[in-house]
Amino acid sequence: MxxxxxxxxxxxxxxxxxxxxxxxxxxxxxxxxxxxxxxxxxxxxxxxxxxxxxxxxxxxxxxxxxxxxxxxxxxxxxxxxxxxxxxxxxxxxxxxxxxxxxxxxxxxxxxxxxxxxxxxxxxxxxxxxxxxxxxxGGLISVVYNIDGVDHLVLNGQTIAKIFNSEITKWNDPAITALNPGVALPDADIQSVHRSDDSGTTANLTGYLAVASNGTWPYPASKTWAGKGGQSANGSAGVAAQVKQVKNSIGYVELSFAQTNGLKSAAIATGASKPVDATAANAATTIAKAQPAGTGNDLALNLNYATQDEGAYPLVLVTYEIVxxxxxxxxxxxxxxxxxxxxxxxxxxxxxxxxxxxxxxxxxxxxxxxxxxxxx
The missing domain is CATH 3.40.190.10 (Periplasmic binding protein-like II)
Known part of the structure; x- marks a missing residue:
């Protein structure tokens, strides 16, 4: 050779x-x-x-x-x-x-x-x-497309209910309570999820399983289980769909949010203020990941339920499998x-x-x- x-x-x-x-x-x-x-x-x-x-x-x-x-x-x-x-x-x-x-x-x-x-x-x-x-290392952005809304706050419960078609309007009281002073429209929410088996979906649903206070009724999985919504293939497909459709919401890795010019929701975690979807805030969470694998397997446990100040909870670590x-x-x-x-x-x-x-x-x-x- x-x-x-x-x-x-x-x-x-x-x-x-x-x-x-x-x-x-x-x-x-x-x-x-x-x-x-x-x-x-x-x-x-x-x-x-x-x-x-x-x-x-x-x-x-x-x-x-x-x-x-x-x-x-x-x-x-x-x-x-x-x-x-x-x-x-x-x-x-x-x-x-x-x-x-x-x-x-x-x-x-x-x-x-x-x-x-x-x-x-x-x-x-x-x-x-x-x-x-x-x-x-990365984070999952909950991306949205709402005219006139530059800063949106969501929490585990509202995200779970949106993606399971239990909250269907942007001016739902649960969302407006998290966003005082924000003019949210009386418009139907169009949610977009992955059509393919996805580790991003697994991380999102892992977060919802522990951060929604039981609102998300499904186990963490690569396969989407939520009710309703539209599907798209890959992170690029979800980002493109949200970018094109008004009043839509989806989830993608931050890189795709940035390259498509999409806005990302801040997450209310129980910390003193909502946490923005930034690399620095995600790094705070990833740095505290605990080993989950044995021997040369370096799988990690991520704390989706973190309430630490400035710790963005919706993080992911992508592995190379060999x-x-x-x-x-x-x-x-x-x-x-x-x-x-x-x-x-x-x-x-x-x-x-x-x-x-x-x-x-x-x-x-x-x-x-x-x-x-x-x-």
Missing amino acids: SRRPSALLRTVSGGAAVLTALASATGCGSESGTSGTSSPSGEVTAAFVACHGSGQLLGAGSTAQANAMDVWKAAFSSGCPSITVTYGGGGSGAGIQQFNQGKVAFAGSDAALKQSEIDASKQVCTGGQGIDLPMV CDKGNKAATLDALKSFLAYTSSDSAQQAIGSQGYVPLPSAITSQVKNVIPTLS
């Missing part, structure tokens, strides 16, 4: 990327010890990451991380031209299915593997199983090199400008320790 070491440098300034391939670095799938830094002009410069392997590296799954993947693929291909990374969306459920069928080297999922999915992965991970590596053992030899080096880049400080900073939440170093350091052990 070809082993042409190279390195990559990524610069992000004002949302524009300048990609430059640099000199060689040593150590497969590891950083040279130089972390990303910020220049006086605000540019973020990537760390040097070794590049090994060649050919095509296939991934699929979460659409919430699709915009992050676009940033990463461009940077990585510039530094590692011998490797072509292809990532297809389709949702977390479809990505896990393709992974467990041996069609992709890694899957993106906004929800950790269930035991049944781990069991199925053993058919393709010879001598091992699928594991969860947290890679993309085999701990039994990865295909033809793509193993490329996979480890790509994951080493995406978990680097600089790669995490690069997606911060795209509406994502750079993962805390306490999490990425664990990921970096696991990557060299993949076999």
Whole structure:
């Protein structure tokens, strides 16, 4: 197998990327010890990451991380031209299915593997199983399109009732009570949910299950169970639908809210004031995530019921799902090199400008320790 070491440098300034391939670095799938830094002009410069392997590296799954993947693929291909990374969306459920069928080297999922999915992965991970590596931090924006309403506050109960067709008017007393002085229209609410099995849906319904005081009657699930509403495929589909339809509401990863110019509701959590949907507020919640996996599986428990000041509760962590053992030899080096880049400080900073939440170093350091052990 070809082993042409190279390195990559990524610069992000004002949302524009300048990609430059640099000199060689040593150590497969590891950083040279130089972390990303910020220049006086605000540019973020990537760390040097070794590049090994060649050919095509296939991934699929979460659409919430699709915009992050676009940033990463461009940077990585510039530094590692011998490797072509292809990532297809389709949702977390479809990505896990393709992974467990041996069609992709890694899957993106906004929800950790269930035991049944781990069991199925053993058919393709010879001598091992699928594991969860947290890679993309984010938040779920409850996006809305109401003329004249620039700031909207909702809570777990109102969100649950809206998406289950129990609150059907924007001027419903439950909503107006949360928004004193806001002129909410006497208009029908058009809710939009995901049509595909989605980790974003799993995180939203996980939040509703604990934050709606029993109003949401369904368990957390990748498959939508709420009554009524319209459906759309992927985060891009939901964002496009909300953007086009007046008096609509949906849920997407913050990156899609930003790229589509959509407004995001603040969430009343029980803290002293409602919490805005910002990366900084989401980072407060993600930083307190607790381990849920064992061994090299780094699944996390997120506290959707947080009432901490400035802690946005509707957060998600997207995992890259890989085999701990039994990865295909033809793509193993490329996979480890790509994951080493995406978990680097600089790669995490690069997606911060795209509406994502750079993962805390306490999490990425664990990921970096696991990557060299993949076999």
